Amino acid sequence: MNFEVQLKEKKLKVTPQRMAILNEIQRNGHLGIEEIYENIRKIYPAISLATVYKNITSLYEVNLLREIKAPYQKQKYELACDRHIHVACEKCGKLEDVHIELNDAMSRCSDMTNYKLHDVSAVFLGICSDCASKAK
Amino acid sequence: MNFEVQLKEKKLKVTPQRMAILNEIQRNGHLGIEEIYENIRKIYPAISLATVYKNITSLYEVNLLREIKAPYQKQKYELACDRHIHVACEKCGKLEDVHIELNDAMSRCSDMTNYKLHDVSAVFLGICSDCASKAK
DNA sequence: TTAAATGCAAAAAATTTGCAGACGT
């Protein structure tokens, strides 16, 4: 996936700050605003937090980014390119992607509520295997 | 469900503010902090916003409340008594409960990730029937 | 009686805004 092309499609300018944000999120999978800011600052010390906020907002509005809202966690952002859900470890806070479909649940849900549904934000909560083995 | 009893079980004192918060959430289903504060203030003008925050936190910690984190929405709280998921309307912002199980998805997810999972936070996104009919 | 809860005010944290100058197209 080529960020330059995607940005141009969305009529957003290709600035170094914007590219840095996208690359940073791509590299890490899921990041909060403050983490994005701090990580980019290591390479690009002049970037301003306001710029990060503004970019997250605009990238979010054109659907290049997606918010992840998980219980017990701060808001995080990920690239919006593929659809998936998440698991979160309640011990260590780790968040991971899981590529499963919830289509059957979505259609059951649609039947029950009369909503036209097209997406889901789902986070399964539990204990990761690392934490489970440490606990013993 | 009797809030007094539940609070005592959790060793929390039964104060009028706390009862007002629980009743308010029960009455409305899902509310954000500011809404809880404003609604209670109508009946109980002396309540302080800090008290609302402190109570939400303590009620949340003893599992009487649950956070709902939905994309595009502020954080809301609901009574934690029964397990269910949500649908959100992207047009009008309405949030509704849906009582379906995601057990099959949870076990698939557990198999794929080696997490021991026990809960899920899920919000299906789409358009409610009201908004769908208006759109025509 | 005593530990916990409240309300207030102040502090801290998170997010947004306005604007002049810089930069991508």
Added chain:
DNA sequence: ACGTCTGCAAATTTTTTGCATTTAA
């Protein structure tokens, strides 16, 4: 050249904290 984007500082908004006082148990 034009309109967008950036960075800064200030303004807002949201959340937390400290503490004296009150209150439930």
